[in-house]
Amino acid sequence: MEMYNKPPKKQWKELTRRPGFEKNQLSSLVYDILNEVKSYGNAALQKYSEQFDKVSINDLLVSEKEMEIAESEVSEALKSAIKLAKNNIEKFHASQQNSEEKIETTSGVFCWRKAVAIEKVGLYIPGGSAPLFSTILMLGIPAILAGCKEIVLCTPPNVKGNIHPAIRYTASLIGISKIFKVGGAQAIAAMAYGTETIPQVYKIFGPGNQYVTKAKELIQQSGTAIDMPAGPSEVLVIADKTGIPSFIASDLLSQAEHGADSQVILLSNDQRIIDETLSEVQKQLNQLPRKNTAEKALENSKAILLESMEACMEFSNLYAPEHLILASESASGLSEKVINAGSVFLGNYSCESAGDYASGTNHTLPTNGYARNYSGVSLESFQKKISFQELSKEGLKNIGPAIELMAEAEQLIAHKNAVSIRLKSINDV
Ligand SMILES: NC(=O)c1ccc[n+]([C@@H]2O[C@H](COP(=O)([O-])OP(=O)(O)OC[C@H]3O[C@@H](n4cnc5c(N)ncnc54)[C@H](O)[C@@H]3O)[C@@H](O)[C@H]2O)c1
Ligand SMILES: N[C@H](CO)Cc1c[nH]c[nH+]1
Numbered sequence: 414m415e416m417y418n419k420p421p422k423k424q425w426k427e428l429t430r431r432p433g434f435e436k437n438q439l440s441s442l443v444y445d446i447l448n449e450v451k452s453y454g455n456a457a458l459q460k461y462s463e464q465f466d467k468v469s470i471n472d473l474l475v476s477e478k479e480m481e482i483a484e485s486e487v488s489e490a491l492k493s494a495i496k497l498a499k500n501n502i503e504k505f506h507a508s509q510q511n512s513e514e515k516i517e518t519t520s521g522v523f524c525w526r527k528a529v530a531i532e533k534v535g536l537y538i539p540g541g542s543a544p545l546f547s548t549i550l551m552l553g554i555p556a557i558l559a560g561c562k563e564i565v566l567c568t569p570p571n572v573k574g575n576i577h578p579a580i581r582y583t584a585s586l587i588g589i590s591k592i593f594k595v596g597g598a599q600a601i602a603a604m605a606y607g608t609e610t611i612p613q614v615y616k617i618f619g620p621g622n623q624y625v626t627k628a629k630e631l632i633q634q635s636g637t638a639i640d641m642p643a644g645p646s647e648v649l650v651i652a653d654k655t656g657i658p659s660f661i662a663s664d665l666l667s668q669a670e671h672g673a674d675s676q677v678i679l680l681s682n683d684q685r686i687i688d689e690t691l692s693e694v695q696k697q698l699n700q701l702p703r704k705n706t707a708e709k710a711l712e713n714s715k716a717i718l719l720e721s722m723e724a725c726m727e728f729s730n731l732y733a734p735e736h737l738i739l740a741s742e743s744a745s746g747l748s749e750k751v752i753n754a755g756s757v758f759l760g761n762y763s764c765e766s767a768g769d770y771a772s773g774t775n776h777t778l779p780t781n782g783y784a785r786n787y788s789g790v791s792l793e794s795f796q797k798k799i800s801f802q803e804l805s806k807e808g809l810k811n812i813g814p815a816i817e818l819m820a821e822a823e824q825l826i827a828h829k830n831a832v833s834i835r836l837k838s839i840n841d842v
């Protein structure tokens with residue numbers, strides 16, 4: 414991790430930069446993948462699976478048999494853990510159902526909104542470097558609670574052409590059966606355009622690496638909606654002298670181990686906390702099976718000493734982290750100052766892994782500064798809000814003259830007439 418000692422404010426913007434690929438190079442590669450899948454369907458999926466995943470797949474759909482045997486392939490302990498997480502995620506997302514209150518804006522004029530599920534949705538479950546079955550809970554549970562009719566799931570197979578048992582088990586536990594063995598940008602293209610085997614959907618959800626995220630960005634031009642740009646994981650920890658260095662180090666490493674392109678940031682107003690955390694990071698790093706990945710991510714990462722906790726909060730809001738941990742006994746007060754963040758963890762015992770798996774909040778969150786203008790996935794992400802209105806004769810009499818005047822001022826006389834013809838019929842009776 415690179416160290417910065419009270420950098421001047423004019424340097425802050427530069428310090429919020431995420432690591433990344435050469436943008437143009439990535440765009441043109443992903444653009445080619447999208448076009449090939451659009452033109453050649455399954456044949457293109459097979460070609461790219463061989464090229465990028467080193468696997469030859471004849472049957473893209475996970476069979477009923479593969480789904481059935483998943484139950485016996487997952488340990489009882491893991492099944493119980495998944496059920497505990499499912500329960501909390503269901504509780505939190507069910508509480509997001511919003512009321513559909515009718516508002517009378519003027520006497521006789523009623524307006525309301527109704528949440529209606531998006532009929533066809535696609536879920537991308539990352540699997541390149543780790544089988545993220547927890548992401549099925551995060552996407553599948555709100556999709557089912559919202560009432561989406563068709564749920565399609567794509568995830569990359571391993572080199573033997575298999576999908577991890579925990580992915581099959583979790584999908585089947587929550588009632589998802591259409592699972593396709595394809596990953597990367599080609600999976601996003603398949604769900605956006607449809608292929609001979611994979612149904613086309615209206616909105617695509619889920620995190621992924623740079624290829625997946627770029628593909629989601631580009632397919633929006635074809636009219637497919639996406640949840641948000643949810644790319645390489647990141648965490649920013651703000652710690653004062655009441656933070657606990659070994660805990661902070663474990664949180665930094667928990668996101669660093671996701672991928673070489675992850676980024677973790679430590680901000681503090683206390684040099685001792687920074688020094689002790691960095692030495693803890695080195696100690697804990699050596700115990701990790703994914704040491705090499707985490708080490709690479711740490712090369713993109715920073716520890717920054719700032720003047721005060723206020724300055725730390727200001728920097729964090731500029732950075733707009735996917736995850737923000739407030740490692741301080743004053744976390745509650747500090748949390749009031751959060752403006753840009755995907756998900757916030759308060760105090761020394763709220764580790765980021767809790768939100769990744771089982772507290773109930775959603776772990777599909779905006780990265781790369783997008784927490785400035787996007788929220789994480791929620792029940793609402795799977796719904797559209799349709800607005801309704803109903804005017805009585807009295808209602809139209811009350812607001813009709815204003816509409817006529819405004820329409821005339823915009824020189825849209827047919828608009829005016831739609832009101833006038835009705836007012837006349839009311840007055841004629
Ligand atoms: N923001 C969030 O909410 C969130 C949540 C979970 C995970 N994540 C992130 O998701 C990512 C998962 O990445 P992953 O790689 O493990 O899995 P992935 O499933 O996103 O990507 C794997 C796919 O990438 C494609 N690919 C690999 N190399 C390629 C190349 N050179 N060119 C084109 N395509 C290529 C392959 O087809 C492969 O199937 C991590 O970066 C993790 O940090 C983010
Ligand atoms: N931290 C990831 C979101 O950035 C989510 C995840 C899944 N499994 C473990 N972690």
Ligand SMILES: [Zn+2]
Pocket residue numbers: 646667668671769
């Ligand atoms: Zn994680």
